[in-house]
Amino acid sequence: MGIRLQHFILSIHGVLARTGASTRALMCVNVWAPDVDGATEMATRLGRDQGFRSDGRWMVYDSLEAEQPAGELPSTYGLRFVEYEGDVPLASKKPPS
Numbered sequence: 001m002g003i004r005l006q007h008f009i010l011s012i013h014g015v016l017a018r019t020g021a022s023t024r025a026l027m028c029v030n031v032w033a034p035d036v037d038g039a040t041e042m043a044t045r046l047g048r049d050q051g052f053r054s055d056g057r058w059m060v061y062d063s064l065e066a067e068q069p070a071g072e073l074p075s076t077y078g079l080r081f082v083e084y085e086g087d088v089p090l091a092s093k094k095p096p097s
Contacts, residue, residue, distance in 0.1 A: 013057040
Protein backbone atom coordinates (compact mmCIF):
# COMPACT_ATOMS: atom_id res chain seq x y z
CA MET A 1 0.00 0.00 0.00
CA GLY A 2 1.57 3.31 -1.13
CA ILE A 3 1.46 6.83 0.21
CA ARG A 4 -1.70 8.77 -0.65
CA LEU A 5 -0.50 11.86 -2.52
CA GLN A 6 -2.31 15.14 -3.18
CA HIS A 7 -1.49 17.61 -5.94
CA PHE A 8 -0.54 21.19 -4.98
CA ILE A 9 0.50 24.25 -6.96
CA LEU A 10 2.77 26.66 -5.07
CA SER A 11 3.66 30.27 -5.90
CA ILE A 12 6.28 31.78 -3.63
CA HIS A 13 7.68 35.33 -3.61
CA GLY A 14 11.34 35.82 -2.78
CA VAL A 15 14.85 36.52 -4.01
CA LEU A 16 16.68 34.47 -6.63
CA ALA A 17 20.49 34.66 -6.35
CA ARG A 18 22.46 33.33 -9.29
CA THR A 19 25.99 34.07 -10.47
CA GLY A 20 26.44 36.89 -7.97
CA ALA A 21 23.29 38.82 -8.93
CA SER A 22 20.05 38.80 -6.94
CA THR A 23 16.61 39.60 -8.31
CA ARG A 24 13.10 39.48 -6.91
CA ALA A 25 11.26 36.47 -8.27
CA LEU A 26 8.15 34.37 -8.05
CA MET A 27 8.89 30.65 -7.82
CA CYS A 28 6.15 28.40 -9.19
CA VAL A 29 6.14 24.62 -8.81
CA ASN A 30 3.76 21.66 -8.90
CA VAL A 31 4.09 19.18 -6.04
CA TRP A 32 2.75 15.71 -5.33
CA ALA A 33 2.91 15.34 -1.52
CA PRO A 34 0.97 13.66 1.31
CA ASP A 35 -0.18 17.03 2.71
CA VAL A 36 0.37 20.79 2.54
CA ASP A 37 3.23 20.63 5.08
CA GLY A 38 5.05 18.10 2.92
CA ALA A 39 4.48 20.24 -0.18
CA THR A 40 5.87 23.40 1.42
CA GLU A 41 8.85 21.50 2.83
CA MET A 42 9.69 20.07 -0.60
CA ALA A 43 9.32 23.50 -2.26
CA THR A 44 11.56 25.11 0.37
CA ARG A 45 14.34 22.57 -0.24
CA LEU A 46 13.98 22.79 -4.03
CA GLY A 47 14.09 26.59 -3.96
CA ARG A 48 17.12 26.63 -1.69
CA ASP A 49 18.93 24.25 -4.09
CA GLN A 50 18.23 26.73 -6.93
CA GLY A 51 19.47 29.78 -5.00
CA PHE A 52 15.98 31.00 -4.08
CA ARG A 53 15.00 32.42 -0.68
CA SER A 54 11.36 33.08 0.20
CA ASP A 55 10.30 36.43 1.65
CA GLY A 56 7.39 34.72 3.42
CA ARG A 57 4.60 35.30 0.88
CA TRP A 58 3.29 31.88 -0.15
CA MET A 59 0.22 30.88 -2.14
CA VAL A 60 -0.62 27.17 -1.94
CA TYR A 61 -3.43 25.70 -4.02
CA ASP A 62 -4.86 22.22 -3.60
CA SER A 63 -5.29 21.26 -7.25
CA LEU A 64 -7.25 18.46 -8.91
CA GLU A 65 -5.77 19.27 -12.34
CA ALA A 66 -2.27 17.83 -12.62
CA GLU A 67 -0.19 17.91 -15.81
CA GLN A 68 1.76 14.86 -14.66
CA PRO A 69 0.36 11.84 -12.81
CA ALA A 70 1.43 11.00 -9.28
CA GLY A 71 4.24 8.49 -8.86
CA GLU A 72 4.90 6.14 -5.97
CA LEU A 73 6.73 8.83 -3.95
CA PRO A 74 6.32 12.58 -3.34
CA SER A 75 7.74 14.62 -6.25
CA THR A 76 7.88 18.01 -7.93
CA TYR A 77 7.65 19.14 -11.55
CA GLY A 78 7.19 22.27 -13.63
CA LEU A 79 9.59 24.47 -11.64
CA ARG A 80 9.91 27.99 -13.06
CA PHE A 81 10.90 31.44 -11.89
CA VAL A 82 9.34 34.73 -12.93
CA GLU A 83 11.75 37.56 -12.18
CA TYR A 84 10.28 41.01 -11.55
CA GLU A 85 10.99 44.58 -10.49
CA GLY A 86 8.28 46.17 -8.36
CA ASP A 87 5.14 44.53 -9.72
CA VAL A 88 6.37 44.08 -13.30
CA PRO A 89 7.53 40.61 -14.48
CA LEU A 90 10.84 40.64 -16.37
CA ALA A 91 10.77 37.13 -17.84
CA SER A 92 9.68 33.59 -17.09
CA LYS A 93 12.72 31.34 -16.77
CA LYS A 94 13.09 27.62 -16.23
CA PRO A 95 16.03 26.57 -14.04
CA PRO A 96 19.11 25.22 -15.83
CA SER A 97 19.05 21.45 -16.34
